[in-house]
């Protein structure tokens with residue numbers, strides 16, 4: 001089969017498209033014939049070595065397709081089932097071996113591309129808005145990179161929960177998209193001091209929660225945007241990792257809460273994966289959650305997909321098609 005493997009960490013050029021043996025499922029595993037694989041920012045962290053993975057490895061954390069073989073002891077799925085998954089390495093390929101408990105049935109009315117696009121970023125937006133800081137009517141949330149893959153979904157879910165959403169984006173085009181999916185206010189953080197803008201928009205009070213996936217360039221100012229006892233949810237590092245922090249800062253800025261969550265810890269067992277994916281797919285089917293597929297690339301051009309994602313050129317999901 002064809003796959004994209006990483007033999008040495010580095011830039012997009014280390015993504016090598018090559019022929020390797022089709023893998024066989026072991027105990028508790030299924031083999032999925034992939035129809036679409038999702039590209040996610042975590043893939044760039046693993047490619048560059050920010051997140052360590054033993055070499056060589058097949059990149060990719062998310063896909064949708066059809067089960068074509070199962071290993072011993074698998075009860076969750078059977079060959080022929082339409083499935084999607086997230087948080088299992090090896091999705092940039094024609095086939096992937098996945099722990100069967102991670103596979104979610106794809107409902108009628110949701111196609112493979114939508115399913116691949118909904119899983120990782122959709123379940124992330126779901127846990128951030130529903131569990132890490134469960135938004136309720138009257139809350140105000142600041143969402144950075146609001147026109148990104150996670151961002152567009154997080155804005156929509158936050159609005160569904162009744163919150164007021166302030167988004168940040170880098171361009172007017174992205175601002176229009178964020179507004180289109182429901183953001184109440186949008187700040188161009190590349191042109192405007194977002195801290196001052198948030199203070200103004202909240203009459204000096206600050207927001208209840210900041211969902212910050214940008215990291216290095218936004219973190220310090222994000223803390224200043226919070227109300228007393230507000231919640232700082234740092235969930236990514238698109239601009240680079242945040243340096244070590246003195247906990248005393250949280251005291252000085254108003255007894256703040258800080259968490260650094262990870263999707264795998266919010267999809268820790270089959271019941272949790274099924275429940276979260278079920279909500280996301282039902283919202284998609286009902287037309288409440290719009291999945292924006294920004295562009296698709298042939299699997300062989302995964303390096304170009306990474307270049308697009310890291311150059312801030314994308315607005316929504318990027319898929320690879322084998």
Ligand code: NDP
Pocket residue numbers: 039040041042120121124145146147148149150151168169170171174213214217235236237238239240261262263264309310311312313314316
């Ligand atoms: P996005 O589509 O959001 O792409 C990243 C966006 O970040 C860019 O489009 C850009 O938006 C913004 N950005 C700001 N500064 C930079 C910079 N210096 N370089 C590149 N981009 C920058 O990606 P994803 O939706 O895949 O992921 C979003 C974030 O969420 C990532 O940080 C990812 O690691 C994190 N994540 C975390 C998870 C978790 O469980 N912890 C799970 C899933 C994702 P703009 O142009 O508007 O500034």
